[in-house]
Amino acid sequence: MSDDDDLVFKALADPTRRALLDRLFVRDGQTLTELESELAMTRFGVMKHLRLLEDAGLVVTRRQGREKLHFLNPVPIRSIHDRWIDKYTEHHTATLLDLKAELERDDPKEKP
Amino acid sequence: MSDDDDLVFKALADPTRRALLDRLFVRDGQTLTELESELAMTRFGVMKHLRLLEDAGLVVTRRQGREKLHFLNPVPIRSIHDRWIDKYTEHHTATLLDLKAELERDDPKEKP
DNA sequence: AGAATAGGTGACCAGATGGTCACATGTCAA
DNA sequence: TTGACATGTGACCATCTGGTCACCTATTCT
DSSP, X not given: OOOTTHHHHXXXXXXXXXXXXXXXXXXXXXXXXXXXXXXXXXXXXXXHHHHXXXXXXXXXXXXXXXXXXXXXXXXXXXXXXXXXXXXXXXHHHHHHHHHHHHHHHHSTTOOO | OOOTTXXXXXXXTSHHHHHHHHHXXXXXXXXXXXXXXXXXXXXXHHHHHHHHHHHTTSEEEEEETTEEEEEEOOHHHHHHHHHHOOTTTHHHHHHHHHHHHHHHHHSTTOOO
16 A cells, blocks of 8 residues: 555644745755744744654755754655556646636636 | 645545545545445544545545445645645656666665 | 435544643854 | 753643444435
């Protein structure tokens, strides 16, 4: 069944952790204290979340003196995609999303 | 922050629900009872999981008499991919995965 | 009509999860 | 070497989650 991805899905299930990935997607290599300052949560909470992201392989780290730098790793995300997106229908799915994005751009916040 | 995807990530966080998606990926349009028969869990548990998958848009359904048919919807999966995979590095990431797959094919279960 | 089949609801409970704190270790700079 | 800074650990608690059951509705078959 290939579910060693369990850590990845569990890690992605929390909005705070997804926000952390978003921050790293914008600017890679941030420290714990930098990330904490944007997140309305104590340092300990952020640390726990980063730990889970690291265990899942979604974030890789490098020590630099007393600092620990965090980097986003996109590989596990790509694996999720490949699990349920058939090569032959991939183009069709991407096209649907493009259409959705275009509709939302044309009619912003429309309430039917 | 675009986190109306919360239901999607929560739905994917459970191994039983991922297994259900796997089953539908193999054969689409199954009923609740068919899916239950493969899953070592009572009908009620499976029903709860399918409900969450449906709320998240990962599964779409169609009623046919007293049966309810379940179909896999790949669109939300593609959205996850697009959130953190940069268009410009996408090819690089896919290449890394291909390499990983090839290595695991050549050296099955090697313990370094 | 009556029985069998497919699906649905609400309550309930054990166990997992998110967040905080007191306290501890390692690192840099004056 | 003393103090400030960056990160780490273990315990603790309120809340969420996964799974089951008693009971109910709707559809099909004989």
